[in-house]
Amino acid sequence: MPADIWHLIGAGSMGTLAASRLLAAGFDVRVISRQGRSLQRRLRWADGRQQGVTLPAAGDESIRRLLVAVKAGDTRLALQPLLPRLCSDAQILRLQNGMGSLDEEPVPASVRVLHLVTTDGAWRSAEDIHVVAENDTLIGDGGDIPPRWLADLLPHWPGLKWCQDIERAQWQKLAVNAVINPLTALHRCRNGELLDGAEREQKMAQLASEVDKLLSACYPDWPMDTLQRSRDIARQTAANTSSMLADVLAGRETELHFINGYLLRRAQRLGLALPAHQSLTCQL
Incomplete structure (x- = not known):
């Protein structure tokens, strides 16, 4: 059973969907929010399936795995106060539209930044996340060696694939x-x-x-x-x-x-x- 803790910023529709897959793989996922509260969501698929998702609030612990799913324009404000908490071997997984969101808030050179490129579709109504499409999702950082935790995640993320040419x-x-x-x-x-x-x-x-x-x-x-x-x-x-x-x-x-x-x-x-x-x- 994986023991890594994942921290999440951006518990919107795509962030919550990604968190549910990390949870299914056995990871501990904690949400970082301005309110500092735990979150409860419900995922709904078009075929009638439902899944409850509970994300406990993070404390002030160190961060080794960080999923960034905020809007690209909110990245600097959300990430800046977290930089001192990043471990030297931290990994950031970026799930955002567009490119260049980390250019204005560069992370330490020792931190590994991976990118997710997905055509999944989901939208939020109140506390429900409606999943409308589960397609291919590519993950990579320009290298050819995937992180060790990816093997645990692959069976629980439909269509997830390692991509060497992620750019x-x-x-x-x-x-x-x-x-x-x-x-x-x-x-x-x-x-x-x-x-x-x-x-x-x-x-x-x-x-x-x-x-x-x-x-x-x-x-x-x-x-x-x-x-x-x-x-x-x-x-x-x-x-x-x-x-x-x-x-x-x-x-x-x-x-x-x-x-x-x-x-x-x-x-x-x-x-x-x-x-x-x-x-x-x-x-x-």
């Missing part, structure tokens, strides 16, 4: 998010409504073309398929409200800085112009 996987997800999320936020529409055969779909094509322009400069074998993948995802998730639109409707800060903003910062370093992304970012 490319992050880019593949960010490429589609950079097309769908900001456009749905701008037009206040569901994902499928981008496929209008007119103005919105034309904007999709412009954004996707610029993404491919940037990523072909980073990866000579980039398949130039962002538009087709964006269309496919918009069609498959036609009734969904993107996370960025949900943030806009709720009056929350969006993750634009870590999606389109991250694209623009990388393009600037390469001397490339992305006018459609620049314009959209300014509008939002």
